[in-house]
Amino acid sequence: MGVIYRIDMTGLQVKSEEAAGDYAELGGRGLTSAVVAGEVPPDCHPLGADNKLVIAPGLLTGTGAPCSARLSAGAKSPLTGTIKESNAGGTAALNLARLGIKALIIEGQPEAGKTYRLVVSADGVKIEEAVALAGLGNYAVADALRGEFGEKVTVMSIGQAGEMRAGAASIAVTDMEGRPTRHCGRGGLGAVMGSKGLKAIVIDPAGGSAVKPADADAFKGGARKFIESLRGHPVTGTGLPTFGTNVLANIVNEAGAYPTRNFSEGQFEGVDAVSGETQHDVILERGGQIAHSCSPGCAIKCSRIYPDKDGNYLTKGPEYETVWAHGPNCAIDDLDAIAVMDRMDDDLGLDTIEMGATVAVAMEAGIIEFGDAQGAIGLLKEVEQGTPLGHLVAAGAEVLGKAYGVVRIPTVKGQAMPAYDPRAAQGIGVTYATSTMGADHTAGYAITANILGVGGNVDPLKPEGQVELSRGLQIATAAIDSLGLCLFVAFAVLDDENAGAAICEITGGLLGSPFSGDDFSALGRRVLLIEREFNKAAGFTDADDRLPAYFKTEKLPPHQVTFAVTDEDLSDVFNFTE
Amino acid sequence: MGVIYRIDMTGLQVKSEEAAGDYAELGGRGLTSAVVAGEVPPDCHPLGADNKLVIAPGLLTGTGAPCSARLSAGAKSPLTGTIKESNAGGTAALNLARLGIKALIIEGQPEAGKTYRLVVSADGVKIEEAVALAGLGNYAVADALRGEFGEKVTVMSIGQAGEMRAGAASIAVTDMEGRPTRHCGRGGLGAVMGSKGLKAIVIDPAGGSAVKPADADAFKGGARKFIESLRGHPVTGTGLPTFGTNVLANIVNEAGAYPTRNFSEGQFEGVDAVSGETQHDVILERGGQIAHSCSPGCAIKCSRIYPDKDGNYLTKGPEYETVWAHGPNCAIDDLDAIAVMDRMDDDLGLDTIEMGATVAVAMEAGIIEFGDAQGAIGLLKEVEQGTPLGHLVAAGAEVLGKAYGVVRIPTVKGQAMPAYDPRAAQGIGVTYATSTMGADHTAGYAITANILGVGGNVDPLKPEGQVELSRGLQIATAAIDSLGLCLFVAFAVLDDENAGAAICEITGGLLGSPFSGDDFSALGRRVLLIEREFNKAAGFTDADDRLPAYFKTEKLPPHQVTFAVTDEDLSDVFNFTE
Numbered sequence A, B: 001m002g003v004i005y006r007i008d009m010t011g012l013q014v015k016s017e018e019a020a021g022d023y024a025e026l027g028g029r030g031l032t033s034a035v036v037a038g039e040v041p042p043d044c045h046p047l048g049a050d051n052k053l054v055i056a057p058g059l060l061t062g063t064g065a066p067c068s069a070r071l072s073a074g075a076k077s078p079l080t081g082t083i084k085e086s087n088a089g090g091t092a093a094l095n096l097a098r099l100g101i102k103a104l105i106i107e108g109q110p111e112a113g114k115t116y117r118l119v120v121s122a123d124g125v126k127i128e129e130a131v132a133l134a135g136l137g138n139y140a141v142a143d144a145l146r147g148e149f150g151e152k153v154t155v156m157s158i159g160q161a162g163e164m165r166a167g168a169a170s171i172a173v174t175d176m177e178g179r180p181t182r183h184c185g186r187g188g189l190g191a192v193m194g195s196k197g198l199k200a201i202v203i204d205p206a207g208g209s210a211v212k213p214a215d216a217d218a219f220k221g222g223a224r225k226f227i228e229s230l231r232g233h234p235v236t237g238t239g240l241p242t243f244g245t246n247v248l249a250n251i252v253n254e255a256g257a258y259p260t261r262n263f264s265e266g267q268f269e270g271v272d273a274v275s276g277e278t279q280h281d282v283i284l285e286r287g288g289q290i291a292h293s294c295s296p297g298c299a300i301k302c303s304r305i306y307p308d309k310d311g312n313y314l315t316k317g318p319e320y321e322t323v324w325a326h327g328p329n330c331a332i333d334d335l336d337a338i339a340v341m342d343r344m345d346d347d348l349g350l351d352t353i354e355m356g357a358t359v360a361v362a363m364e365a366g367i368i369e370f371g372d373a374q375g376a377i378g379l380l381k382e383v384e385q386g387t388p389l390g391h392l393v394a395a396g397a398e399v400l401g402k403a404y405g406v407v408r409i410p411t412v413k414g415q416a417m418p419a420y421d422p423r424a425a426q427g428i429g430v431t432y433a434t435s436t437m438g439a440d441h442t443a444g445y446a447i448t449a450n451i452l453g454v455g456g457n458v459d460p461l462k463p464e465g466q467v468e469l470s471r472g473l474q475i476a477t478a479a480i481d482s483l484g485l486c487l488f489v490a491f492a493v494l495d496d497e498n499a500g501a502a503i504c505e506i507t508g509g510l511l512g513s514p515f516s517g518d519d520f521s522a523l524g525r526r527v528l529l530i531e532r533e534f535n536k537a538a539g540f541t542d543a544d545d546r547l548p549a550y551f552k553t554e555k556l557p558p559h560q561v562t563f564a565v566t567d568e569d570l571s572d573v574f575n576f577t578e
Helices: A019-024 A028-039 A091-096 A138-149 A189-196 A214-230 A234-242 A246-252 A276-285 A319-325 A334-347 A354-365 A373-385 A387-395 A395-401 A426-434 A449-453 A466-483 A487-496 A497-511 A517-537 B021-025 B030-037 B094-097 B140-148 B189-194 B218-234 B234-243 B246-253 B278-286 B320-326 B335-348 B354-365 B373-385 B388-394 B397-403 B426-434 B447-452 B466-483 B489-493 B495-513 B517-537
Strands: A003-008 A013-018 A052-056 A071-076 A083-088 A101-107 A116-121 A124-129 A154-157 A171-173 A183-186 A198-203 A289-292 A303-305 A315-316 B002-009 B014-018 B053-057 B071-076 B081-089 B100-106 B116-121 B124-129 B154-157 B169-172 B183-184 B198-203 B289-292 B303-307 B313-316
Touching: A003 A124, A003 A487, A003 B124, A003 B447, A013 A124, A013 A497, A019 A028, A019 A101, A028 A052, A028 A083, A028 A101, A028 A466, A028 A517, A052 A091, A052 A183, A052 A189, A071 A091, A071 A183, A071 B169, A071 B495, A083 A171, A083 A517, A091 A101, A091 B154, A091 B189, A091 B388, A101 A116, A124 A315, A138 A171, A138 A198, A138 A334, A171 A189, A171 A315, A198 B081, A198 B124, A214 A234, A214 A497, A234 A246, A234 A276, A234 A289, A234 A487, A234 B053, A246 A276, A246 A319, A246 A449, A276 A289, A276 A303, A289 B466, A315 A334, A315 B021, A315 B489, A319 A334, A319 A354, A334 A354, A354 A373, A354 A387, A354 A395, A373 A387, A387 B388, A387 B397, A395 B388, A395 B397, A426 A449, A426 A466, A449 A466, A449 A487, A466 A487, A466 A517, A487 A497, A497 A517, A497 B278, B002 B124, B014 B124, B021 B030, B021 B100, B030 B053, B030 B071, B030 B100, B030 B466, B053 B094, B053 B189, B071 B094, B071 B183, B071 B189, B081 B169, B081 B517, B094 B100, B094 B154, B094 B198, B100 B116, B100 B246, B140 B154, B140 B198, B140 B289, B140 B335, B169 B189, B189 B198, B218 B234, B218 B489, B218 B495, B234 B246, B234 B278, B234 B289, B246 B278, B246 B320, B278 B289, B320 B335, B320 B354, B335 B354, B335 B373, B354 B373, B354 B388, B354 B397, B373 B388, B388 B397, B426 B447, B426 B466, B447 B466, B489 B495, B495 B517
Parallel strands: A003 A101, A116 A198, B002 B100, B116 B198
Antiparallel strands: A003 A013, A052 A071, A052 A101, A071 A083, A083 A183, A116 A124, A154 A171, A154 A198, A171 A183, A289 A303, A303 A315, B002 B014, B053 B071, B053 B100, B071 B081, B081 B183, B116 B124, B154 B169, B154 B198, B169 B183, B289 B303, B303 B313
16 A cells, blocks of 8 residues: 655656555665665665665654654665665655655666756656756755745755765755754765755645554554653653753763764763753743654654744754764854754755764864864855865765874764764664664664663673664664654653553554564564665675774773674674564 | 884884794785784774884895895775785885895884884984975985985885875885885875874995895896896887887777776777877987886886976886876876876875876866866875865875765775776776775786787686686786786796796795795785785675676777676685685
């Protein structure tokens, strides 16, 4: 049930097919990964005609299940060379699902220099030339297309970085207010979209309707239980809505795992100025908004709207990862400068994590000084101007670091590590090293048991128990990403058995057949093994599942700890079958 | 017999040890690879303190054997991440050997920003600060040090590129005239030297003496036979001295394997203007020199001295690979512009092959136009100025290509392919794919049987026989590189059994015990397996031994051929034991 549109950018033709087999069964990350693994030659160049960009709502998206409006985008990544799924909030997933669309599969490559847009509606998908959009930032693209098609449409688009086919280029998705603030950020999927000559996708929801569960009663019962659980958990019910994701700043800093000055220290002396608590006060003082939803049907509301000093809208959030990346990781403690960079990243279409990491490496290279907020903003302006330095910055930390002979480049498989130092949170180190996606905290968020005391406790400074922790989380995450659920529901799931049971009831209700906890795990394992198999065929082996050597030798203050999980243990993470 | 100096750049101390065991047995590439494989952590960062730069003359160097003055430099490569040996002519190897030195092993890392030089003499090795040399090009460094230490010293040095720790940075070695024209070019070893704070190595030959063969009569008999064979072979006796290495331009172009416009065509319409024949005439008209030796004891004399239009010295050669890289690969047919770039590369300390390939990728990226010689020169000036674009250029084709989202990047393991398209010379394609060094023609020069009819004939356009051809050549080459012989002796060896026998007699004479053809092959296999083992421990697998996918799908004119050697066959190349 559900239509797959194949958009051939070589022949500029669109075909549709009823989803069948695996493609019918799967959704979200499961579906994007199945299509990439099944149809993309593993050795192809990620920016060539043989790669495919797959966009899919989750399996539960459109049903009305709480927190189920995540959109997955997948392809072979130009940043990592691995399979990649990157997901975002916003309104795209819901609107696609309500149009009965399982996936858009964008294939081939048009003549160089051409710019196109897709218009997706109840009538199907149209490819149209879009010369006027070329060179625009995401805000201008969203404004132009919402002006043309109306305020209810979703706009997915790439900024200048995607047009540059940059390794850190994201795909923007408009949020509940129609702003391009939600991003499939990681892995350079915006560059894949750019390589296909595609600047924007308009999704017109008119004529769509809710996805109907096969067993409405079971579904509704599960949904009620799920909301209760989410509201009752201190993280999803209180911490995230009040202080946003940046509630983590003080917590992770306290734990000594807050990467500072390009991962050379684990605590930042200026954390107070950039913490979630400070951000909360600044936002409220200026008339911004806390407890804001990034996508329809959100029951957590961790997003916020951040105004400038004059009270005018500046950007969303910014999220914990962004504040960290553009802030403490660069020794910057200026929340407004960070917010400006968040806005620039969103507009240029850049992954904020990769950008912050890249600016820090540029600081390590001596291009600008640590702490130089205006210099950091200047580096993003270079991207906008398309200068050689801008190309280097937009290419990500590893490429910039290589060009400047930097030794300390905190990447795995070419992707920058996010906001947790793997030495002081060794479980997340296991995830960085072994994830099918390169360094990615969302692939198996071990900060839960390592630092937050959610789902148990595993000493973050020791290697024991980290492999089991990361493996379990990676499996669960692959399932959550496939269902289209926001990853934050995991906080409740890990502590409250009702939450996991509720997800199973919801899914069983949708399918009209029982869906057990074992089925949930089996789904996660299945998706991970599909991804792992693709990576293997692309040339990746256990030897690639390692952190840069310096994490094993350089001690991280204040705990003076190195990453101690052995190579043998890392090679054991994927030691499971479907 | 022979001393190894360990130069500790962390503690700024020098220790010496008598070479023992493997280190005593091996020389040249065999020795550098044994030290790197035995002492460098495979997962270390190539520019970190754990990497070691090893410099060693060949086993036969200093004995008076013809063509035996090659110098090997080895380390973990910042360009490829593999083990790397890069060898050069010039006077360094002979002078080291005559001082009884088996190897210099440069270890550790000094405080950032410091600049040192080594002074190697009969009294040992001294580390000295060398602030005045910082930022200079190789020509100025050689001038300064020869002014200070006398005209008989050898100077090894890095230019600005090595100080930038650039992926394409070479180590220059002064030639017979004291000019820095001979380079350990490939793999960024100049960056490793730069990462150790080392700008130059002065080698004062005073007090040195010839290496004495154990069996002088056997040695002399072999040497006589060897010279006869080299003089009698049409390539080493006539072609190379008369027209230099660039004699290949017309031949390879005729074969349709002359990569043109960034490997998009196999023939260049302007080849006549840049051929070895034209170069020969230009050099003689201007009062330059052909049949010039790049190192002492050369019996081939393929080098030349290239004057500018006013008859003043401009540069050596340029060699076939350089003419191709900066010429036809960039659609440039201006021999003088190419010579200017050769001079700039030598002065900045850059691998000419990597530079030409990088300029071509910059052209493909649209930074400058194909055929724009002044634009190409301008890109090298950016390196000199240390601009972001200069860093990108000096980082090599893959990094620049990634920063600009280029799909057609002709590299293997991060190193640019040299002057033979692997589709129209599939044997060299096997070498590019499987060499322990990344894309490197000298690792197994299958052009012999593919195009030159030397050592038999293997149809260059078909996959059959290429694996056996490349494997045999890779083994022989590893032995030749370990003995310190110029690779060009292989032309004679492949066609004349007396040449191979002569090498064995020479080696047996040196050692004072019989050295058979089997011993020669065993040496080559041993060295290759040492290298392969290091690469495996560094994370490389068979899956890395592949050409970029587009060589398997894009047809190369004029033969309209794709690379057809199967992955299975490529994985079979290293299917041998010691």
